[in-house]
Amino acid sequence: MKHSTAFITTPIYYVNAVPHIGHLYSSVIADTLKRYYALKGADAYLCTGTDEHGLKIQQAAAKNNAPPIEFCNQVSKSFKELSDAADISYTSFIRTTEPRHAKAVAALWTELEKKGYIYKGKHEGWYAVSDEAFYASNQVQEAVDEKTGEKIMVSTESGQRVEWTEEENYKFKLSAFEEPLLKWIDDNPTAIVPSNRKNEVTQWIKQGLADLSISRLRSRLDWGIPVPNDPGHTIYVWLDALTNYLTVNGYPWITTENNKGEGTQNSKITNAWPADVHVVGKDIVRFHAIYWPAFLMAAQLPLPKQILAHAHWTMGKQKMSKSRGNVADPFQVMNTYGVDPVRYYLVRDGGFADDGDYSEENIIKRYKDLAGQLGNLLNRCTAPSLNPNATIPATPKNSDARDETLRTKLAELPGIFDESFESREFGKGISAVFDMLAEANKNFQDNKPWDLVKDPSQKERLDQVIYHAIESCRVAGILLQPVLPSKMNTLLTRLGVPSEKRSLLDAYPQQEQSETPLGENREPVLFPRLKK
Numbered sequence: 001m002k003h004s005t006a007f008i009t010t011p012i013y014y015v016n017a018v019p020h021i022g023h024l025y026s027s028v029i030a031d032t033l034k035r036y037y038a039l040k041g042a043d044a045y046l047c048t049g050t051d052e053h054g055l056k057i058q059q060a061a062a063k064n065n066a067p068p069i070e071f072c073n074q075v076s077k078s079f080k081e082l083s084d085a086a087d088i089s090y091t092s093f094i095r096t097t098e099p100r101h102a103k104a105v106a107a108l109w110t111e112l113e114k115k116g117y118i119y120k121g122k123h124e125g126w127y128a129v130s131d132e133a134f135y136a137s138n139q140v141q142e143a144v145d146e147k148t149g150e151k152i153m154v155s156t157e158s159g160q161r162v163e164w165t166e167e168e169n170y171k172f173k174l175s176a177f178e179e180p181l182l183k184w185i186d187d188n189p190t191a192i193v194p195s196n197r198k199n200e201v202t203q204w205i206k207q208g209l210a211d212l213s214i215s216r217l218r219s220r221l222d223w224g225i226p227v228p229n230d231p232g233h234t235i236y237v238w239l240d241a242l243t244n245y246l247t248v249n250g251y252p253w254i255t256t257e258n259n260k261g262e263g264t265q266n267s268k269i270t271n272a273w274p275a276d277v278h279v280v281g282k283d284i285v286r287f288h289a290i291y292w293p294a295f296l297m298a299a300q301l302p303l304p305k306q307i308l309a310h311a312h313w314t315m316g317k318q319k320m321s322k323s324r325g326n327v328a329d330p331f332q333v334m335n336t337y338g339v340d341p342v343r344y345y346l347v348r349d350g351g352f353a354d355d356g357d358y359s360e361e362n363i364i365k366r367y368k369d370l371a372g373q374l375g376n377l378l379n380r381c382t383a384p385s386l387n388p389n390a391t392i393p394a395t396p397k398n399s400d401a402r403d404e405t406l407r408t409k410l411a412e413l414p415g416i417f418d419e420s421f422e423s424r425e426f427g428k429g430i431s432a433v434f435d436m437l438a439e440a441n442k443n444f445q446d447n448k449p450w451d452l453v454k455d456p457s458q459k460e461r462l463d464q465v466i467y468h469a470i471e472s473c474r475v476a477g478i479l480l481q482p483v484l485p486s487k488m489n490t491l492l493t494r495l496g497v498p499s500e501k502r503s504l505l506d507a508y509p510q511q512e513q514s515e516t517p518l519g520e521n522r523e524p525v526l527f528p529r530l531k532k
């Protein structure tokens with residue numbers, strides 16, 4: 001299936017602390033998806049950025065004795081550096097402190113108000129500062145503070161401490177959207193993936209949706225966007241944050257009767273809304289799968305096509321989190337193992353339905369797959385000793401029964417890969433590539449090209465063997481580009497594959513080809529041995 005455009009998003013990250021491997025994971029999944037759609041010929045867009053308003057940030061800045069904006073500048077920069085370091089090919093990096101964003105949020109607010117979904121009311125409830133969320137009485141429970149032994153109340157969902165809070169603020173008529181949301185989920189079976197998350201969301205909605213408080217008193221929280229025409233109130237940070245997905249599209253659009261309109265001048269992404277995939281962690285599903293579609297429905301804007309929620313990385317089976325302090329530094333890990341091997345590890349072993357346990361031992365194991373199955377095969381079939389003319393032999397005229405299994409796997413692989421990625425089973429798609437590579441290595445080994453090369457009468461067979469090994473590397477190289485963009489670029493360049501012959505379609509068996517030269521540069525080794 002050809003997609004003409006694909007718009008993928010990452011969550012925008014809180015700047016209350018520096019990035020860890022969990023943030024890198026969300027970004028790598030989103031980037032892999034974006035590159036996958038580009039591989040299929042789509043104009044693919046990716047946006048990422050930082051979420052900079054709210055009490056949590058205000059408090060973190062105070063703790064660091066910095067004015068909030070300076071504190072935000074500093075931490076936001078480290079998230080941007082992480083994206084750049086990890087080869088995240090974002091089209092737009094948004095910061096919620098940018099003027100273009102304040103304009104979009106105010107416009108959405110005004111729209112919701114105009115359509116009658118905002119009213120002023122007294123709000124009371126259990127408020128969790130860490131989650132920036134109010135919870136109803138059936139969403140909290142008693143617990144004991146680990147440090148002080150004091151009895152406290154916590155959210156059953158997030159485990160965070162909550163306090164009873166009363167204030168006058170603005171509310172959004174979320175309760176009006178129970179039926180429409182259930183219908184949306186019903187009509188769009190892949191709107192929330194995977195299914196355990198979808199079931200959870202359906203349950204939450206069926207338990208009943210209370211109207212949502214969407215402002216805070218400015219006296220209690222001034223680090224945020226003011227409510228239009230009522231500056232004594234600050235817009236709730238989640239309404240602010242979610243709107244980022246519209247801001248990067250140039251919202252507010254200048255609309256006419258039947259036209260969604262052009263984006264504002266500064267936007268690099270125009271008319272890409274609705275998002276194809278919002279990649280999020282399972283901790284923020286409620287916000288993306290309930291609040292966000294409800295806001296959009298209220299504003300009569302199109303809904304995102306999919307919320308893809310991944311599970312968490314644990315370390316030693318405990319959730320990795322800034323507050324717990326058991327986090328892996330993504331910069332350090334990429335320095336040690338290289339960017340692409342870390343991306344590969346995260347995509348292949350990360351959990352969707354269930355959490356995955358992070359360990360460097362497993363990164364090393366995956367690195368060895370790459371070096372042993374792919375790097376090694378590439379080296380062998382392009383080595384001057386076996387391939388002295390440095391060419392890709394012509395497509396074999398006669399097929400040999402000894403290559404049958406490999407030929408079948410090669411022919412089936414692109415379809416399996418595509419299907420797996422469409423259904424967001426990334427590990428399955430990648431495993432299929434390595435299953436093919438295992439067969440390719442076996443074929444190479446069994447046919448002993450190092451003997452064939454010594455016997456001129458075996459030239460045709462040698463060519464067939466080299467051809468199949470190179471073809472296996474070429475197909476693997478094309479398919480793995482979304483996951484290992486830089487390494488696969490090196491591989492394909494080494495094979496002399498021109499940049500316009502690297503799309504998903506090019507991974508399917510090709511028409512007969514005559515002999516072509518390999519690329520010139522055969523150094524350095526694709527996956528060098530890791531230093532102890």
Ligand code: ME8
Nearest residue numbers: 011012013014022026051241242280281312313320
């Ligand atoms: O929630 N494993 O920002 P945040 C996997 N600003 N992923 C993890 C993770 C872990 N251990 N820890 C964090 C926010 N993440 C809001 C989002 S969007 C409009 C606003 C990932 O900095 C995961 O995707 O707390 C999670 O949802 C995201 O980081 C939250 O990052």
